[in-house]
Amino acid sequence: MTDVLISGASVAGPALAWFLRREGIRVTVVERAPELRDSGYAVDFRGAALDVLAEIGILDEVRTHETRMRGTTVLAPDGSVVAELPAATFAGDLEVPKRALTGVLHRAVDADVVFDDTITALEQHDDRVTVSFERAPTRDFDLVFGADGVHSVVRRLAFPGVAPIEHLGMSGAGFTTGNVFGLDHRGLLQTAPGRAIYAFAAGDPDRMTVSLSFATTSSELDRAGRAAQEAAVRAAFADHPWPETPGLLAAMTEASDFYFASTCQVHLDSWSTGRVALLGDAGYCAAPTSGMGTSQALIAASTLARCLTEAAGDHRAAFERYEKELRPYVTENQRIGREAVAAFGG
Template sequence: MRNVLISGASVAGPALAWFLRRDGVRVTLVERAPDLRDSGYAVDFRGAALDVLADIGILDEVRAHETGMRGVTMLAPDGSITGELPASAFGGDLEVPKRALTRILHQAVDAEFLFDDTITALEQHDDRVTVAFERAPARDFDLVVGADGVHSAVRRLAFPAIDPIEHLGMSGAGFTTGNLFGLDRRGLLQPDAGRAVFAFSAGDPDRMTVSLSFGTATPELDRAGRAAQEAAVRAAFAGHPWPEVPRLLDAMAAAPDFYFASTCQVRLDSWSTGRVVLLGDAGYCAAPTSGMGTSQALIGASTLARCLAEADGDHTAAFERYEKELRPYVTDNQQLGRQAVAAFGGDAADSPESA
């Protein structure tokens, strides 16, 4: 194994690239975005994910960007205070802005990056994979890794007959706006009958991140235009009793970084086929409600790289070992994601059989 292509330059892809480069592998990363992504909200790390950051040599630098969240105030539907949650309930062992993590990982990786491009075709051979790109000329690689998220282009090409996305009965929008509530490294959570408003400010005292979630699956809107997505959010929050909600809906309309998604998981019987393997959300998204997405991406990258290094060129054995080691961890995380949606009031079951 001398030449590997990774699709996706968010977290899982660059982390894997660092480990492969350490082992002497030539790596190319292709990313649909025109440049390094400077968006995203706070991400957190739990347990062994901190060890992966330490292995890469960036733990101290990542810690320097810790949000320092102090806690979350619970509100009743009318806005009155009902309780308090510790910062650890949302932030894990360490929480940083997503843009900081992305930049740090990118700077740590010595690899070729192809921005503003994507994979359009995969042709597998016994000894290589021929890859066609939207912009770059076609090239051969020893292995191809799909680390390109829930709606993975690599997965769609490598597993064309399978739709592994399972929607869990919950949707939501996210955006940033001015710090309307004067929050200082704190959050507000206002749940109301299958709806929830979560707002917090961390890192930038002038900005506030807002999440508006509701207990309805809307997979048809994931690829729709912003107007239809905003309309769905407004319909879900119509008549909300908290007087601040109309102001937040107005802020949503003006936000340049509006994001919408239905909460889902990716569930596959196998994470590889031939010389193509999936990593992170592309292969086994546990849903944002699990709180484990970033940790799972880092641990998956470390595990896959180690299995490849120990397999002495036998990618089939490496992929089998990677999946055998990681699947129990993924199964537990997906169960957490489903349980959180069920507690919120979505449709996800919480039985072991459904995880």
């Protein structure tokens, strides 16, 4: 194995690229976005994920971006205080803005990263995979890895006819806006059956991040345009009783970093086929509500790379061991994700 392709440049992809480059393997990372994404919520790390960051050599730099949240205030619909939640409820052992993590990871990775392109076809052979791209010329690779999220292109091409996405009944929009609540490393949370509003400020005292979550019956909105997504959010919160809600909806429309995603899980009987394997959300998303997505992506990258190295070129044995080791961990994270949605009335 000397030349591999990774689809997806968020967390799992660059992490895997780093470990493979350490072994002297040529790595190409392809990302359909035109540049590193500057949106998304804060992400947190728990347990062994911190060891992965340390092994890559970026733990100290990642820590400089820590949100240092102090806790979250739970509000009733009228805005009165119901409870206080400790920082660890959302932040895990370490929490940073996702854009900060991806920036640090990309600076650490010595790989060929191609933005604004995507895979359009995969043709597997005994000794290689022939990959067609939307823009770049067709190329052969020894192995192909899909780290391209819940709606993975690699998964769709490598596992035709498989529909592994389980929608858990919740979708949400995220964006940043002015810190109108004067939050200082703290959050505000308001939940009701089928709806939740969460706002927090960390780092920039003049900005806060807002998420508006609501009950949905499918993840179809993920692939809709922003106008349709905003319309769905407005409809869901049209009669919300909190006096601050209309202002948040107005800020959503003005936001330049609007982000929308559904709470889903991915379930597959196998995470590989031939010379193609999946990792992170593409193979086994545990849902954002698990709080384990980023940790799972990092641990998966480390585990997969180690299994490939120990298998000494036998990718089938490596993929089998990777799945055997990681599946119990993934299964537990998916359980946590489902229970969290139920707790929030999704």
